[in-house]
Amino acid sequence: MILAILAQITTSVDTSGVSEELKSESVLDLLFKGGFMMIPLLILSIAAVYIFVERVLTINKASKTPEAFMGKIRGMVEKGDISGAKVLCHEYDSPTARMIEKGVSRIGSPLKNIEVSIENVGKIEIFKLEKNLSLLATISGSAPMLGFLGTVIGMIDAFIAIANEEGSVSPKLLSEGIYTAMVTTAAGLFVGILAYLGYNYLVTRVQKVVHKMEYSTVDFIDLLQEPR
Incomplete structure (x- = not known):
């Protein structure tokens, strides 16, 4: 039943109007629309950058x-x-x-x-x-899950808004709720992928130093x- 309603609503959406509106949205605006789950993702991203830079400097010093x-x-x-x-x-x-x-x-x-x-x-x-490499690995795994959790919460909010809407559901209301909810998933994947790549790079560098030792x-x- 829900799928049928969604299909009926989405067929009436003016795709050109939605695309023009999305184009006018800046990346920063989308991030702010991601909701409160963007706060822990921001904290994780800062922690990942700090750990990566600090470990790179330490490993460079150790290999000299x-x-x-x-x-x-x-x-x-x-x-x-x-x-x-x-x-x-x-x-x-x-x-x-x-x-x-x-x-x-x-x-x-x-x-x-x-x-x-x-x-x-x-x-x-x-x-x-x-030191802290395990924390970086944890960030690479937890960031995507937090992003997905934010998307689920956003979708729940969107369907609550649809349920409370009287009369016909506005396609704009539906589309805004969905793409806003998906922002957290994209942000979580972005942080997780960068943390994962940084973790593997640091592990490789540490192994080289250990072999030298x-x-x-x-x-x-x-x-x-x-x-x-």
């Missing part, structure tokens, strides 16, 4: 360990200059440098203890690199196992 770093460490350890190696590690504020510094400070201990010490520092550094750690352990 120069290629010559391990070569210098190797030379100092082979010469027995442990204090010089520690000073060199302090000069580079990066996860790799902090892991190697822990290993250098444990030279003289059993090799297993050195490996465990480096591994513990590595776990802490990885946790720092992955693992390579440097293996290189350092091999150095300690070389015959003197």
Whole structure:
């Protein structure tokens, strides 16, 4: 019954008039018409941008360990200059440098203890690199659902307005209610897609840094196992 009424109403809509009205609507006007559900979507979008920018800066800083770093460490350890190696590690504020510094400070201990010490520092550094990534993933999944919820609420409001309308239902009333309700879905999908792309980009960057940390750690352990 409802579908029949909708079909009858939509056939009488002047499509040219509706399209001209939609063209005159700016994107900002449409966003304001999305209703109160646009507020949490706006908050999620700001949070996603903040997390992405902050993580990019952090990961860029973590990946700045120069290629010559391990070569210098190797030379100092082979010469027995442990204090010089520690000073060199302090000069580079990066996860790799902090892991190697822990290993250098444990030279003289059993090799297993050195490996465990480096591994513990590595776990802490990885946790720092992955900070808030799970929140960004949550935003990518929750934003579309919030948008859909806003659309459902908007459609309910539109049908209530139609039910309260006396006499024939205005096609303008129906069309405005529907396209306004769909704004939240579009906004939610937009925020969710951007957050999802940002999350995958950051995960890839973190994995590259972790591989670099693992390579440097293996290189350092091999150095300690070389015959003197």
